[in-house]
Amino acid sequence: xxxxTEVIHPVWLRVTHxxxxxxxxxxxxxxxxxxxxxxxxxxxxxxxxxxxxxxxxALLWHFAAMWVLAANGVVYLLLNGFTKRFARRFxxxxxxxxxxxxxxxxxxxxxxxxxxxxxxxxxxxYLFVMLDSMVLVLSGLVLWKSVQFPLLRTLLxxxxxxxxxxxxxxxxxxCFIVVHLAMVALVPRTLIAMVRGR
Amino acid sequence: MKIRVPSxxxxxxxxxxxxxxxxxxxxxxxxxxxxxNFLRRTMTLGGxxxxxxxxxxxxxxxxxxxxxxxxxxxxxxxxxxxxxxxxPTYPDSMITRPFPFNAFYGEDEVxxxxxxxxxxxxxxxxxxxxxxxxxxxRAMPQIDQVTRHICVEGWSAIGKWGGVSFAAFLRxxxxxxSAKYVGFKCADDYYTSIDMPTALHPQTxxxxxxxxxxxxAKYGYPMKLRIPTxxxxxxxxxxxxxxxxxxxxxxxxxxxxxxxxxGS
Numbered sequence: 001x002x003x004x005t006e007v008i009h010p011v012w013l014r015v016t017h018x019x020x021x022x023x024x025x026x027x028x029x030x031x032x033x034x035x036x037x038x039x040x041x042x043x044x045x046x047x048x049x050x051x052x053x054x055x056x057x058a059l060l061w062h063f064a065a066m067w068v069l070a071a072n073g074v075v076y077l078l079l080n081g082f083t084k085r086f087a088r089r090f091x092x093x094x095x096x097x098x099x100x101x102x103x104x105x106x107x108x109x110x111x112x113x114x115x116x117x118x119x120x121x122x123x124x125x126y127l128f129v130m131l132d133s134m135v136l137v138l139s140g141l142v143l144w145k146s147v148q149f150p151l152l153r154t155l156l157x158x159x160x161x162x163x164x165x166x167x168x169x170x171x172x173x174x175c176f177i178v179v180h181l182a183m184v185a186l187v188p189r190t191l192i193a194m195v196r197g198r
Numbered sequence: 199m200k201i202r203v204p205s206x207x208x209x210x211x212x213x214x215x216x217x218x219x220x221x222x223x224x225x226x227x228x229x230x231x232x233x234x235n236f237l238r239r240t241m242t243l244g245g246x247x248x249x250x251x252x253x254x255x256x257x258x259x260x261x262x263x264x265x266x267x268x269x270x271x272x273x274x275x276x277x278x279x280x281x282x283x284x285x286p287t288y289p290d291s292m293i294t295r296p297f298p299f300n301a302f303y304g305e306d307e308v309x310x311x312x313x314x315x316x317x318x319x320x321x322x323x324x325x326x327x328x329x330x331x332x333x334x335x336r337a338m339p340q341i342d343q344v345t346r347h348i349c350v351e352g353w354s355a356i357g358k359w360g361g362v363s364f365a366a367f368l369r370x371x372x373x374x375x376s377a378k379y380v381g382f383k384c385a386d387d388y389y390t391s392i393d394m395p396t397a398l399h400p401q402t403x404x405x406x407x408x409x410x411x412x413x414x415a416k417y418g419y420p421m422k423l424r425i426p427t428x429x430x431x432x433x434x435x436x437x438x439x440x441x442x443x444x445x446x447x448x449x450x451x452x453x454x455x456x457x458x459x460x461g462s
Contacts, residue, residue: 034352037352038349038351056451057455059456059457060265060267061264063457064263064264064267148278148461150286159346
């Protein structure tokens with residue numbers, strides 16, 4: 001089988017990827033509008049980057065997209081586990097390999113010749129965004145229903161702690177997206193693979 | 199004394215009729231205006247349309263879908279609600295001072311209510327529909343607690359409210375505890391409604407005091423409903439009338455698109 005015809009990303013992966021992208025877009029834009037209602041960190045997000053028009057509208061979007069994100073995330077993780085793709089793609093991980101790949105990346109020499117293979121920087125980045133999304137969902141759960149999840153609330157530093165965790169995790173996700181999109185712009189072939197599967 | 203359980207049909211019929219009369223009385227252009235307002239304010243596709251560079255969707259169908267999902271959200275929250283799970287309480291030293299003022303109007307517009315002539319009306323699916331004076335409510339057993347008020351806008355503050363257990367009050371007036379909703383009409387024209395399980399939650403209080411003092415006007419004199427398991431807008435101030443019903447009563451912010459259950 002030649003690389004040109006081999007399926008790199010199975011259908012389920014592409015569907016969950018783009019569903020996730022849409023949910024995250026809606027959640028981040030509406031979340032910024034919700035943040036602006038108090039702007040507790042002392043700065044506001046420009047209104048043109050937000051979704052929902054007003055607080056009530058932003059909440060409607062946010063509370064709709066959260067179901068999509070959570071359900072899609074569960075499907076993604078389960079299929080990743082069942083198909084053994086998770087172990088194949090993201091492991092083994094080694095610190096020295098990460099350092100090596102990082103150094104190569106900084107010298108502009110990190111090769112991306114084979115889109116079937118993730119280098120260590122990619123593995124770490126994708127694992128980070130999976131963990132970060134879980135933190136986002138769990139801290140969001142505390143903000144949504146703080147009385148009903150007492151253990152989670154305590155672990156996240158109380159109600160106000162959970163708010164900060166939610167914001168920091170959102171910032172981490174947005175940073176990932178910026179780098180992710182920059183990489184796609186540098187290697188457009190990866191975008192085609194994520195659309196067509198190969 | 200044995201409290202007679204009211205016949206559901208007759209009493210609710212009366213409440214429903216009253217509500218219909220009220221709705222007709224208020225069925226004016228402002229209703230339409232607020233609906234248009236809801237559409238306009240909710241469906242500004244801000245970031246989304248800017249990023250995609252086009253108007254993506256039919257606004258009516260989006261509004262319908264979002265409202266439906268919000269009803270699903272109500273059901274999920276009702277399912278998650280545990281009547282025995284208490285909101286955290288705090289020591290007096292953690293009370294937020296000054297506790298923020300919050301309403302749909304400015305602090306200079308706070309209503310002054312005359313406590314002497316005040317009567318709390320109780321209607322709908324209750325056996326005893328007589329009105330209550332403030333001394334009568336103060337004569338009932340009082341409870342207080344220091345809890346966190348969480349606002350839908352994102353801030354929170356800790357305060358101390360005291361008064362009558364709302365569950366005890368509902369039992370005292372012979373409310374139909376299997377009814378779906380308890381509604382509130384307020385002297386500042388605010389209105390809201392809550393689910394019966396939340397009304398019966400042990401921390402839900404018909405608050406007459408704030409921080410050990412008679413409830414000040416800015417916090418809702420003569421009484422507010424304090425619900426630590428719900429967001430701030432579900433805690434009505436200046437309560438004038440309480441009614442028990444199976445007909446969905448909505449609420450001031452809820453009718454504009456805020457989630458009805460509004461739990462925390």
